[in-house]
Amino acid sequence: MKAVSPLLDTNLVQDTLSEAMSNGGEWAEIFVEDRQSASADFDEGRVEAMMSSRDLGAGIRVTVGDITGFAHTSDLTTNGLFEAAQAAASVAKGGSQLKPIALGGNGLAESNARILPESVSKTRKVELLEQTNAAARAENAAISQVNVRYSEGRRRILVANTEGLFNADDQTRTLLSVNCVASGDQGLQTGRETVGYTVGFELFEEHDVEAMARRAAGRAITKLGARPAPSGQLPVVIERGGGGVLFHEACGHGLEADLVNKGASVFRDRVGELVAAPSVTLVDDGTMGVEWGSVAIDDEGCPTQRNVLIEDGILTDYMWDHLRSRSAGRPASGNGRRQSYQHLPMVRMTNTFVTNGEAEPQDIISDTKNGVYVAQLGGGQVNTATGDFVFGMTEAYLIENGEITVPLREGNLIGNGPEVLQNIEVIGNDFAMGSPGTCGKDGQGVPVGDGQPTLRVAALTIGGTAS
Amino acid sequence: MVELPDLADELVSLARENEQIEVCVSRNRSTTVKAYSGEVESVRSGKSEAVGIRIIVNGQEGFATAGSLDRRVLSQVVEDARGNLQFAESDPHQGVASPDGVESPNLDLVDPAVLQMSEEQKASLAIELERRCLSADPRVSSVRSAAWSDGWGEFALASTTGISVYSEGGSCSVGVQPLAVEGNETQIGYAGDAARRPDSLDIDRVVEEAVEGATGMLGAKKPLSERLTVVLEPGVAAAFLGTIAGALTGDRVVKGRSPFAERLGEQVGASMLTLFDDPTNIDSLGADNHDGEGLAARKNMIIEKGVLSQFLHNSYTGRRVGASSTGSAVRGPRSTPSVGVHALCLDPGTGDRDTLFQEVRSGIFVRGVNGLHSGVNPVSGDFSVGAYGHKIRDGALAEPFSEATIASTLQRMLLDVVAIGGDFEFLPGGSGMASIAIEDVALSGM
Structure with a gap:
């Protein structure tokens, strides 16, 4: 799944870098990030909440000698980016170096995910949580509480600098974790297990969430009989x-x-x-x-x-x-x-x-x-x-x-x-x-x-x- | 630019029939200036915005958040929250907070002094901080980081139950990490301070503590393993008691994840121990007029003379136990309200720190701990952390030790408090703490 256009227009990237150099900076960089994430918490035997989150913004860096100026903004209009570029450039003191900046590369990236998590129905994700919870609870009657958390995150980045670098990446990570509490004569114990990779929803084709839930439950149960460590x-x-x-x-x-x-x-x-x-x-x-x-x-x-x-x-x-x-x-x-x-x-x-x-x-x-x-x-x-x-x-x-x-x-x-x-x-x-x-x-x-x-x-x- | 309370009200007005909506919006700006080798090393500044929207229909909750107040983004966030709620299971206790009639303390937290600092003043303060550490002691070879930071933020919260609150304010802080070298050995120190006004920062003390933290640890040895009395300095006491307070929140209690769940009204700590949360005290940086659901901030007793007096609740956990919120919702716009403390305080003892050492006679003084996230289990109560500091011998501080751990359980440690210092201070994190002495703790070294 190759992106068809860069995260930020190429001309705007060039103009922003020029603006960042306008106060006499020696080197400048723009980093643009678009992060979308979603998560779901399953606790006390039910889906407690589903959340989604979105962040889009840019950080602009200017160096002069050993000094770094940096400013960030969530306003990706020309005005917003120029304002940040000027703030970052304020560490340089005078002397314009305005010259066109040639960018190598195309600023495009392919997603690492085979199945983008955002393309999978929330119903499927809820099923996964239920399945994990049921497996953990079935492991042993002493399991008194189970929390399962699913999270997905896609982070698209674009980096360009005045040396002409113009690279991008499209990073998806998917994770499921399970936390069990076991209750025994001597109080509570916990067991945890997490599976997470830099992949899309295909994660669950390759990993058995029930086996993972049983391992987490097993950990909590085992520790009910634990002795103080030496x-x-x-x-x-x-x-x-x-x-x-x-x-x-x-x-x-x-x-x-x-x-x-x-x-x-x-x-x-x-x-x-x-x-x-x-x-x-x-x-x-x-x-x-x-x-x-x-x-x-x-x-x-x-x-x-x-x-x-x-x-x-x-x-x-x-x-x-x-x-x-x-x-x-x-x-x-x-x-x-x-x-x-x-x-x-x-x-x-x-x-x-x-x-x-x-x-x-x-x-x-x-x-x-x-x-x-x-x-x-x-x-x-x-x-x-x-x-x-x-x-x-x-x-x-x-x-x-x-x-x-x-x-x-x-x-x-x-x-x-x-x-x-x-x-x-x-x-x-x-x-x-x-x-x-x-x-x-x-x-x-x-x-x-x-x-x-x-x-x-x-x-x-x-x-x-x-x- | 649209005013935040207006924006919050406008979003709340999008509520459909049967929908409860709660909107949090914020704008922040911040600057950090770091110095190195007598010059500015970096200047970082930025503006950020955030929105968090909770929608509840028939006990089903959905939440969505974004780092922008752009109109198109806001519409998407509302739609995402609606989309999310359909997949949550109904819970009759779920819902936004309702006004409870408690009066806000009406603290004046807006002090523009921090806004009047120029970039040059911030830079020279960071450079000065580094220079003063270097000249304080010949063994200070360099300073890893000397930083000034400040921030200013606005926050508005509104909901369909008629809650509508707004706050604005700023703070500034400094932090420094000097390195002390002697022979082949290097030690790193750290100290910092935070305040609402630049002239309230105690730079002298920061320099003294940071340098002493590095030079004082030179020559530290691994101690012998033994059971002894540990004196936790106020920052370490805050970490320990903060973990305790976390285990006393409604969320942990109602979900069976607290070792104290069944112990309301019982003696859980030594009788000299009184612990409370007081966001109404303006001396704390954690002071606020309202909690994370817009209810008035209030003082809550947690442990009184060793007796567990109450659990802390937000509106959800309060409804779960048939009680009301204690005004203890904590959250930013990027998350749903959880339960926690704003300004955790300990009733101090009397006398200075030396008096406390004399009372303890022998043991260790713990200046810092690490591994709190890996060695403390607030569900089982197991407590084991890396520790460094000084031996206490014959009622006075003696040689430094390092590469050791201290261990017990949260439950035992509360009961084993044997003395509390009179060295009360408000820490940069907002808690008001004093040194505490706890007996019969296992020190592991050689």
Whole structure:
């Protein structure tokens, strides 16, 4: 489904860029975004509400030296765009550089979706919610509450700059999540499962929502018998696909060039050094098929690519956006992203993952005398200056004498990025991507993916209450 | 440009027979100026508009929203909301709020001082903030970010039940993140302030706190695991008590997602603990004249001397339990009203922070936590977060610690409050907090 005309008229794009340069700016960019989304919440056994949302606007950026001016507007008329262009241009001080701007490319894009969600009836979406709810409730009588949420989003973007770039993308993402509450003698427990990809409604041809509902219900039920997690340092085995967020936090953020440049990363000046166990290869790849963090181009119009960040334990490169790559005199890496047209882009991850090792996952578990087995991690957070990071375990078990035994209550794990990377003892051969995530940085959220094979970290601090 | 209250009324008048309509419209503008290396690094400004429309017919609710007040967009939003409601199941309690006769506090929240700041003044404030951090301590090597932000907004809400409210106001804020370096170690600090007027910002304190936050953590070590008393500084106390308040909202309670659902009137906390929401106090940045459904803002007791006094409700959850709204609807135009606090406050103790440390004698002072979104489950009550700060030894602050977690359950922590500080302050987020000491918390480190 190729778009027949650009999101904004080509002449208006050119004129706006000229206006943005009229105060002596050195470089200017216009980012136009049209986002349509819809969602439906199913709670307490009924469709609670359906919502739809629409946002259309543009952000205009002007740079002069190391200074950036930026203004956004939802008024896409010539007046609205010129006013924003002038506001962005105000950081430049005098000297007109009016010259015609030639645009390469046609500013057109094809949708990544095979079935656009907006073309599917709401009745069908309601059926999906009902089906998911019924499967979760049927799993066990102790399931006391089920919330199912469906959401679809289509984001069309157009990026043009004074270097002649004129690119577009048409990104559709579809997601279904289910949250179960189980009630037991010792209170309430929760279980969650999400399926989401950078695809259209075809998502549901390939994924069984009932199986997903049963897994979420199973998680909540299992945790009814959970014990308090231990407190202190133990070996931790992380199930495949369950813990890519560990690498996202432990080193991903620290490899973002904006943080590195400002001295706010423990990985500064360490390219070429051994920063991880030699078995660790870490990649950020925005081209990865239908994964949640995939995009054809980033929000600066740069095509995404596969970036190897750590190879066999050696730090090979950071991630880059336009601003940071330009000052370093090197190509961008397709990691310039922004939450919306109202935001300035910065260096962000896409899909971040550790590649396969050679160990059999079962051997990793049986070689662990005592430790914790984490089947599903929640979100995390890192202090990039120190490398200290936390991440939550939403499904975890004790490992006793090489066997997975009792379930544990929820809690955070804490570690130090550089130390944890060195402490990765063994990596399995069973790579899988994990659940879709939203990464937050400086107040902006963007969709990201992560993944990893089953692996063991020699020691992480478990934030439980049991001694 | 059309006035927002007129626009809201006009959209409400589109209601068909049997339809309830509630319209929220807003206009905002904002500026952020960041400084780096003694110069302006970036200037960001923007204008935004938003509309959110709820339509209810026979208990079926539909909602649609957009980031524009363009006429064509508005007609589409009305149509989308109508289209959406057909797929929601009927709920007899569903509906917009009805006026309840409670008087608005009539706070004067409009202070144009923030509008009178020039771009140059904003830039020089951000540059000054960076410079002062750099000169405050030789160990401060650079500043990751020094920023000024301000915003001004208008908001109108109207509905078919006769509600029609309008508010206008602005605020400004500063934030700074200095980096302190010693040997191979780097620590990052953060502090910020927010106010309705530029001259109410306490820049001296921001610089002092940010620099101390970075330099004070130099040399931090991973602590030994043990059970001890933790003192949460006011910002951390706000995060903890905010989670508690979330579990005491009608939405969680009626849907069986609160560990406190059956405990109204019971002793759920230590007797020194009194918690309330007070948006009528103009000293809080969360102060407002009305809630997210247009009902008058009011003070609500939540926990009084440790006893759970009431749950917070919006009009929907209020009807569900046969009570009325407590004026606790929170929302922007982009979402339907949920239930929450506007200005959560704690009754403080007496004496300064040192007095509190002397009372506690030994334990830790928690300056910051992370992983609140990943390690706290407000349904089960499990609480486990990353923490850093200082040891308290012999009644005084001692060496810094980091890379540790503190864990307990929300239920236990309320009961285990052993002291509350007299260091009450209103935080940029709107809550009025003091340090609180909680005993028998598991610190996990080595």
